[in-house]
Amino acid sequence: MSALRAVELPAQAPLGGHGSDLADGLVARAKEGDRDAFEHLVLLTSPACYALALRLVGNEHDARDVVQDAYLRAFKGLRKFRGDASFSTWLHRITVNCAASHLERRARSSHDLLDDVADSGNLVDSTAERDPERVASSADDRERLVEALAELPDQLRMVVVLRDVYDLPHKEIAKQLGISQTAAKVRLHRARRKLQDRLFAGRSPALDLTSTPAGRVPL
Amino acid sequence: MTGGRGRGAGPGAMRWVSSLRRPIARAAGSVGSLSWRRGAPEPSCQDVAAALPLILEGGSEAASVTIAHVQGCLACQAELARYRKVVRLLHQLQATEIEPPPGVVAGVLSSLEAAASRHMIRSLLTGRRVAYGTAVLAAGGAATGLVALARTRSRVPGGLGSGVLAGGTVGPARTAGQA
Structure with a gap:
């Protein structure tokens, strides 16, 4: 086991992006009770698993718990x-399920806080001063988008992450979250609009549409 | 997107509008199917805002009324551009690398180890329980067998106890006959 921990693996790989032969071989060995093989799988998939968990739950602390829970469930259910x-x-x-369960528990334990966020209907930080140069930066946009994602109500965040970041179809999202496809679509739209409000808040319209000729969008 | 409309922004704007036309044209049919029928009043900016996901995801055919609105409304064009930008940025996130903080993998591995140990202990206990159960069953079976054997022997003539009765040395019936 300790030898496996020293194995150097790519720092980041998408959940579905590993060599399938390698993963299949490891899975087969793990199913036969080879714990080293399962640990190798953990090393191989944990960066992507963590990234998914972090995007779904919105903070590092909860993401750690979700990842741990996901691998435990995978370990226990591997024979199935x-x-x-x-x-x-x-x-x-499994990670999506764990994140959903975790968020439900979190919502139950801090119901008031969640209500504050969900009911505010306004994720815009109106006090923040924004430097136009920073606003124009795409990298900064992504950074602020990540922040805005973290502030979304859990139900909206999960849908928008699964749809727009991980490209899952509505049907699959609905299935994984136990909601209807219509609900998934409605949540997706609400999430995008909230992100849009947050991302473009306080920004001059001309900066929003940098690809358009100057002065042609007189909002 | 709050109702204001700006038409006639010049030829440059029209070129930009034409770049929006394709997705709008694909989706406008489904937008139309939600709220508008032929001959119905032109949709408002708010109606179009509600239909932005459909515009992005595409539809079957164009609803000219929607196309006309978006093409003529710079506010809606701007709204659509912003909406698309949000979706594009979200798509880009998947390629963004996230390094798990130190301790995440170690935490997972130690929790797996703990779970495996618990599993092993549970298996061991389960095994012992099975062994105890089997032993109890075996003992019970043996006892039952012995009792059954004893009863069987007691019924067989010449067996243990039957000879005494047959010999007439004891028993009230024999005593009565002699009398």
Whole structure:
């Protein structure tokens, strides 16, 4: 086990982006009770699993818990894994389930706080001064988008992350979150609008549309 | 997007509008199917705002009324551009690398180890329980067998106890006959 911990693996890989032969071999060995093989799988998939968890729950502390929970569930349920989908896909679903459960528990334990965020309907930080140069930067946009994502109500964040970041179809999102497709679509739209409000708050319209000829969008 | 409309922004604006036309044209049919029918009043900016996801995801055919509105409304064009930018930025996030902070993998591995140990202990206890159960069952079976054997022997003529009765040395019936 300690030898495996020293194995150097790519720092980041998408959940579905590993060599399938390597993963399949490890899964087969792990299913036979080889714990080293499972730990190797953890090392291989944990960056992507953590990234997904972080995007779904919005903070590092909860993401750690979700990742831990996801791998425990995977470990316990490995014998039931039939291999219809790849291990990465299976782990992705488990992580989403764990994140959903975690967020439910968090919501129950801090209901008032959640209500404050959800009911405010306004994620715009009106006090923040924004430097136009920073606003124009795409990298900064992404950074602020990540911040805005973290501030979204949990139900909205999960849908928008699964749809727009991980490109899952509405049907799959609805299935994984236990909601209707219509609900998934409504939440997606609400999430995007909130992100849009946050991202473009206090920004001059001309800066929003940098690709358009200057002065042609007189909002 | 709050109702204001700006038409006639010049030829440059029209070129930009034409770049928006394709997705709008694809989706406008489904937008139209939500709220508008032929001959119905032109949709408002708010109606178009509600239909932005459909515009982005595409539809079957164009609803000229929606196209006309967006093409002629710079506020809606701006809104659509912002909306698209949000979606594009979200798509870009997948390629953004996130390094797990130190301790995440170690935490997972130690929790797995703990779970495996618990599992092993549980298996061991389960095994012992099975062994105890089997032993109890075996003992019970043996006892039952012995009792059954004893009863069987007691019924067999010439067996233990039956000879005494047959010999007539004891028993009230024999005593009565002699009398």
